[in-house]
Amino acid sequence: MPEPIPDPQRDARPTLEAVAARAGVSRATASRVVNGGAGVRQPLVEQVRKAVDELGYIPNHAARTLVTRRNGAVAVIIDEPEFRIFSDPFFSRQIRGISRELNAHDAQLVLLLVEGSGDFDRVTRYLAGGHVDGVLAFSLHTDDELPAIIRRFRVPTVYGGRPEAPAAGEEAPQVPYVDCDNRGGAREAVRHLVSLGRRHIAHIAGPRDQTSALDRIDGYRDVLPDAGRDLVADGDFTSEGGARAMAGLLDAHPDLDAVFVANDLMASGALRVLRERGVRVPQDVAVVGFDDMASVAEATDPPLTTVRQDVEGMGRLMVRLLMERLNSSTDVWTGSVITPTELVRRASA
Secondary structure (H helix, E strand, O other), X not given: OOOOOOOHXXXXXXXXXXXXXXXXXXXXXXXXXXXXXXXXXXXXXHHHXXXXXXXXXOOOHHHHHHHHOOOOEEEEEEOOOHHHHHHOHXXXXXXXXXXXXXXXXXXXXXXXXXXXXXXXXXXXXXHHOOOOOEEEEEOOOOXXXXXXXXXXXXXXXEEEOOOOOOOOOOOOOOOOEEXXXXXXXXXXXXXXXXXXXXXXXXXXXXXXXXXXXXXXXXXXXXXXXXXXXXXXXXXXXXXXXXXXXXXXXXXXOOOOOEEEEOOHHHHHHHHHHHHHOOOOOOOOOEEEEEEOOHHHHOOOOOOOEEEEOOHHHHHHHHHHHHHHHHOOOOOOOOOOEEEOOEEEOOOOO
């Protein structure tokens, strides 16, 4: 059989002019509706949307960008090694919250991972290219170059986690953030251990170049101001780091009867070491974690008492703050948000 003869009229992609003609409105009105503009009466909006559906019209992204000066994309920048991002459920929960909220705003997520100093050049080039409307950045460290890069290109940004306080004499950047009440949650965890009659309570801390870890140390010391410095062991937010810290604490403090751990993954490593050494939990040593990652806390032996933070909800809040800024006609930012925490009691304490 001969090949069918192409029919330009039939095969042509529907145009905005065709949508306007079908809806009985001007091209400018059709453009405002398609591109999310304001000032169009609701009956006309419905006529245009009906015409879009009937014709199967697909907006031209490049043309839409020229009209709105928006790319419809947001960069999510995480300053952690790839193995941590894909092994720690904290990150998947936060990205899920971000992704769902971006979907609700018809925006795309662009994930940028920063594993070392060499990656900052790549991130700098990407942001300088104007490919995204805004940035969501989390898991920042004290020596991070990201805040300076973001300020240089004046990209609207929301941080996940409290940024580090500026050095003396430096002006604090006006950048909003979303965080949980790390210090208050730590206090509640340690008070719970005290209420159980525990008197030799240690803390396995996260990396001290992150504000969440520092805030949780402060919460521990709020309740136990006289605890010796050697009762705080440094970890790295991984299961292996928690195991190493727990082993060191047991060697140095045979009389230890409780430990507050700065996240659930480290707590799972601590529980493994206690079990290997024949230490009963919670009879001999009670353990409390932080995060309430169900895939970890409910799977440990025994199930982990921990401090819950709404990680997915925090991701959603980050997007909402950013969208408020992008949709605002002023440079005034909504304030930062601190979300509450809650102690979830299971069998480990």
